[in-house]
Amino acid sequence: MIPGFNRSITFPMTQWPKKRAAAYHVRSVSLPCESHPFIANLKEKINAVGSWAAGADTSVASIEAGLLDIELLLSAVSEYLNLSETKTVLQHTAASTECLLESFLYLVDSYRLLQSEMVTMKQHHFEVQSALRRHDSALIASSLKSQRRIEKELSHLAASLRASTKSLHLSVSSDSSEVEIVEVLIEAISATSAASVVLLNRVVAVLAASSTATASMVSCTVRPFKMRSCNGEKEMVSHVKFEELEGCIEIVERGTESVLRSLVNSRVLLLNIQSGLF
Numbered sequence: 001m002i003p004g005f006n007r008s009i010t011f012p013m014t015q016w017p018k019k020r021a022a023a024y025h026v027r028s029v030s031l032p033c034e035s036h037p038f039i040a041n042l043k044e045k046i047n048a049v050g051s052w053a054a055g056a057d058t059s060v061a062s063i064e065a066g067l068l069d070i071e072l073l074l075s076a077v078s079e080y081l082n083l084s085e086t087k088t089v090l091q092h093t094a095a096s097t098e099c100l101l102e103s104f105l106y107l108v109d110s111y112r113l114l115q116s117e118m119v120t121m122k123q124h125h126f127e128v129q130s131a132l133r134r135h136d137s138a139l140i141a142s143s144l145k146s147q148r149r150i151e152k153e154l155s156h157l158a159a160s161l162r163a164s165t166k167s168l169h170l171s172v173s174s175d176s177s178e179v180e181i182v183e184v185l186i187e188a189i190s191a192t193s194a195a196s197v198v199l200l201n202r203v204v205a206v207l208a209a210s211s212t213a214t215a216s217m218v219s220c221t222v223r224p225f226k227m228r229s230c231n232g233e234k235e236m237v238s239h240v241k242f243e244e245l246e247g248c249i250e251i252v253e254r255g256t257e258s259v260l261r262s263l264v265n266s267r268v269l270l271l272n273i274q275s276g277l278f
Helices: 018-025 037-054 060-081 084-091 094-134 137-170 176-222 224-229 232-275
Strands: none
Touching: 037 060, 037 176, 060 084, 060 176, 060 232, 084 094, 084 176, 084 232, 094 137, 094 176, 094 232, 137 176, 176 232
């Protein structure tokens, strides 16, 4: 579970022809080289997630693209975990498997918290809309206070997730038999965690912009005697940010649901490997 937080499901697997699969199985329990199609696919998804996280685009459309890239990476991880070579090595490297399980659990808890906060955020958003129509400044103030609390919690979550990503590298041994298989899994989880930190920060940025816009709209609508401080352009920007938040909430709710399914599926696969149920 995530320290400081109380709140704490599958993609179709690509099926390779039996003859091709058998050719890989007879070589070794470790994957032979990075030309293996599953490794190549996993590396491609890792690079895609890394490129997205390194980008400067902070729009809602970018948040949606990031969630999709994370989901595709986790789907590739599930395929990789289904390889017999991967299962064999992980079953005999208990410390590494336990570390991977903890990392997946941390990510599951993080996305569940994000999902929960988006549900709460949606409720506050509707309250603000209603309060603006009724010129209810007290309700708006209360909702804005709650929204800023959510911003702080998500910022705290991003910081905790960033710290967990750093410790992941130190927790896995580098014995010869497990290096090849475990390293690429560590790389995939690290990329997922790092991209999730960027995702959280971009969501917080959208929430913060909406808070500022809502406060501005209050000055223009709830307190008409301050109309002199308002102009058409300022009010238009406020409405755009307000609508942007609504779109962001819907995208994040939908995207986190898909990411959570992939995370849970991968963790179940790891638990089965740990128990020898494969």
